[in-house]
Structure formats: structure tokens, C-alpha cells
Amino acid sequence: MTRKDIALKNLWRRKGKSFFILAGLVIAVATVVGLISFVTAMTHTINHQLEKYGANILIVPKTDNLALTYGGMTLGGVAFETREIRESDLAGIATIKDAASIAAVGPVVLGGVEIENRHVLLAGIDFDATRILKPWWKVSGALPGPDEVLLGAETARILGLGIHEPVFIKDRAMSVAGVLAPTGSQDDQLIFTTMGTAQVLLDKPGVVSMVEVAALCNACPVEEMVAQISEKLPDAKTMAIQQVVRGRMETLNHFQRFSYLISGIVVFIGGLVVLVTMMGSVRERTEEIGIFRAIGFRKKDVMEITFIEAAVLSAIGGVLGYLLGYGATRLGFLLLAKKEAAMVLLNPTLAAGALLMAMAVGLAASAYPAFMAARMDPSRALRSL
């Protein structure tokens, strides 16, 4: 007979009370795990979409012109017939403090051209940088070389041009290397070619109309990078496109804080359930504890029995709570947002944290009842003495 045996037998005997304590802990842990899993999955989803978005910093010439849209976003002034950015100045971007966080720099030179009596916007870009900046592009055919063009989907339809067909831009014979699949953005209505070719065609040697910059990860200090780039390009206006989704991120941050608050309250209530139930259990076991003390159990022996009971229930509660929280979150996503369900993954760190939290709550809540049990006067407890 050991103290552990006594604790386990008591738990088994008092199944109802044990279940009640277990339920309190499971609900508390499941709530915390569920909320954290949900917020983590949502954060992953939004980050994933941010990465899909490509560029998150835009550099445009300083201008007083009214705002135009590009890619569905409000850019500030982009006047492609006025002052542009010197291409040579862009080398300064590589020298900022957080240059290591920059994934790609994509200069763009823009200008209007006429093809078959139609005005079309020609964009000269760095196609290597475009792989990172516009990862959603799907190209039928190939990316263009110096005398080739890539047509947006709408442009190809309107001009009636297909791959390998000739196209004349300012009397220069070029051919269509590829056609973009529809993107749902302004890209569908543009013609793209290499930077050098576009600068020649548009007579804009050494200048660019705007620069798209992709900064890595969601944790990078975008605002700081904007400030650092602004310092290198004082004649340009640098802004974080992330501002467009900042509202969503702020909402997520608010929800995150709210979920932590709710989690804290639920954990506190779970702890109260354990405390109150254990106190009741100690009172019910007055005679039993009196016997233990009468036959020579020290106070620490009595406390140990109480703590073992709490530890066993807490460990089970932590494991079940984690599984319940994970399962409920995954089920919720499967029912409501199937695509994001894959983001809800088994997380060993969260599981370990859930178990530790359950143990901490269970043992902390049992401390006072254990102390009360140990302090019990054996002669009063037994009454017959």
C-alpha cells in the first residue's frame, strides 16, 4: 500500500467527483487550445494570403496627382507621364539595415503605346523579380526576351493576338512570347516586356515609374523598412501595401487578445471548480484523514495523497482537453472553412503547454485543500477519541 495506491483508489471510488474535476479541467484546456489553434490557423491563412499577394512595399514618384489604382489597391500618385525614379538610385535599397528581409525588388517602367490603333499600357519589368512579386501569374507560352512581349489576358483577346504572333510597337517588330491567364487585376490589360526594351520603346532610359518590393515573412518590420528605403530614395514616396490588410491584421490581433482574455477567465473558472470540489472532498474524508493521521501519517503524507489525486486528474484533463480542443477546431474549420482546415495541425508544443497548464491549474487549486487536509486535528476528525 502506497500513497499513490490510496490516491488512485479514492479517485476510482469517487468517480462522480473525479469526473466533475476532470470535466472542469478538460473544458478549460479545450477552450484554451481551441482558441489558440483557431487564431494560429487564421494567422497562417492570412499570412499565406499575404505571401500570395507578393509585393508589400511600393515605391512611387512623389506627386500631387490624384490616386490611381493598381492591382485593386490605392497607390497614391502614379503619373507615368511625369517625373520618374532613377534606376541607379535603386541600388540604395540593397544597403538598408534590413536588406536581408527583402525578397525581391521589381522596378516597373510604364508608358502608353499604340498597337493597331488601340492605346495600350506597356510595362517594362524584371521578370526574375516577378516570379516572387507575382507568384499567382500563370503564363501560357514563355516569359518574353528582349524583342518579345507578354500579353495580359484581356489585351490578347482585344488585340486578337496569340502566342508566336507578330506585334509592332512603335515600328519595332516583336512577337508574342506568352499570354497571361486572367488575374482579375489590371495586369490583364497590360503588355509586358523586358525593362531594357520598354525603356527604349518609351524613351525613358535609366528611369522607372514605380518599384514593387517584396519583404519576407509577416514578422518583418515593414514600417521600419519603409522608413529605411525612404531615406535612400528621398525623391520617391515609399509605402507599405500591408496597410491594405492592416485592418484584417488588427482585427486578428484584437481577436487574439480577446481570446487570451477568455482563455484566462475559463482557466480561472476551471481552477475554481477544482478548488471547490477538492475542498468538498476533503470535508467528506474527515474521518479517513483522521485515521491516516492517527496511525502515523505525517502532514506531508496527507498532502501528497491530495496532490497525487490532483496530478492524475490534471494530466488526464490536459491530454483530453488538448485532443478535444484540437478536434473541435478542426471540425469547425471543416464545416465552415474547409480550405483552412489543413492549417489546423497537431502541435506538440501546444500539447505540452496544455498538459503543463492543466497540471499547474490542478495542483495550484489543490494546494489549499491539501493544506486543510494536513492540518486536520486527528482526534476531532475521528470523533470517537
Next chain:
Amino acid sequence: MSHIIVERLSKIYGSGDSQVAAVSNMNFKIDSGEFVGVMGESGAGKSTLLSVLGAMNTPSAGRYLVDGIDVYGLSQEKQADFRREFLGFVFQRFHLIPYLTVLENVMLPLTCADMNRREKQARARAALAVVGLENKWKRLPSEISGGENERVAVARAIVNDPPILLADEPTGNLDSRNTGEVMKLLCRLNENGATIVMVTHSAECSAYAGRVMTLADGRLVSEGRRPIEAVSPSFIFGRENVCYA
């Protein structure tokens, strides 16, 4: 040297006008191997005296020595150790743990002992053999009779081989047949060297004791041997069962 020495022992409950002296200025000695009965009316202080002797109730005044150890000079944790090593308790209401088997109940005092499970079980089985219940080791207390419960309580009291047994009305809830069985058992333990202090209302049971102390209003009013011929034969549960015949 006497085994147990009580000097000027008093226990007072309450304070001021509601003060009650449950035990008042008691002095006695008990030698090793004695079987002492403690008798008195309700409220005489018997249970209080036993709780003090059981190192569970600190006296208001006086000293309680066992083999020279000042019991209430020990810390509370040391008093727990003292109870485990020196004392065995037999309670009126058995006070067995209902969810433990007979064997587990007897093993309870060995919980904190430095021995493995097999050794503990062996000692518990030996104690059950002494009380004649070795075949009921798997039963729960609710599955055996009152007399058997009391015998399990005796087995639990002796499993640690304590030199002193304290029994509080051990036959209070038993019928005459079981009373005889339990008293025979106590006599046998006493013959094997255990010092027994037994609180009892029953004159018949006190006949088993070699010495009887009588309390009244918290004071020791008389003590002495009760010669066997002073007890009516009709109250003796078989002459051969009387310890001091």
C-alpha cells in the same frame, strides 16, 4: 522503569466561564506488558485521556512520557512518527477505509514504511492470521461482519508490532459472541508482551484487564486489580478466556 508515565496531566477545553476540565491533574504509571482498563461514566474523561495517550491531543498541563520520551515535547511530525512506531489504535467504530480491502486496510500503517510491497503484504497477512481472518483478505469492510471488522482493526493496530495498544470501546458495537472473540484476542496480544490501555463501559470486559482505573469528572478516583473471584461467573465469557485467571 515504567513504560508509560503520566504526571499532573490536565486537559481543559474552552476558556473563561465556558472552561471545562476534561482531565484534571492525573498521575499514573503503566508498566510494560500491563493490561489496563479505563472505566467511568460518560463525560468522565476516558476518551480525552486516550487521545492524550495517543499523542493526538496536546494536554493543557502535565507530562506524558513513554520509555522516557516526552511525547508532547516532540514536534507534530515527530508525534506522527511516534504514533506509527509506538502505538496501535483500535477504535470503537472500527474506522476502516471502506474502499480498501481487508488486506489493504491492515497494510495502511505500513504505507510510509521503508519496505517493498511484498514485505508489507507478508506482514499484513501475518497480522490477519493472528486475528484469524487470513482467508478474508480480499473482502471489503462492507462484506464482513462487525466482529470481523473489529478484528481487522486489531490486525491493523498490531501490524507494525507496536509496544502499546490503545483501544477505545473495542467491543462497544459488538454482540456478546464477537465481544468474547475480540477480548480473547486482546488477551493473547497482551500475553505476547503488548501493553494495552482499553477504555470500556463494560464491567465484563474490564474483567480481562489486570488493572482498572476509574475516572470521574476528569479525575482518577480509583485504580487497582480486579481479582477474578470478585466478578460474577455468569458474566465471564468462558473462564479460560479471562487474562488474569
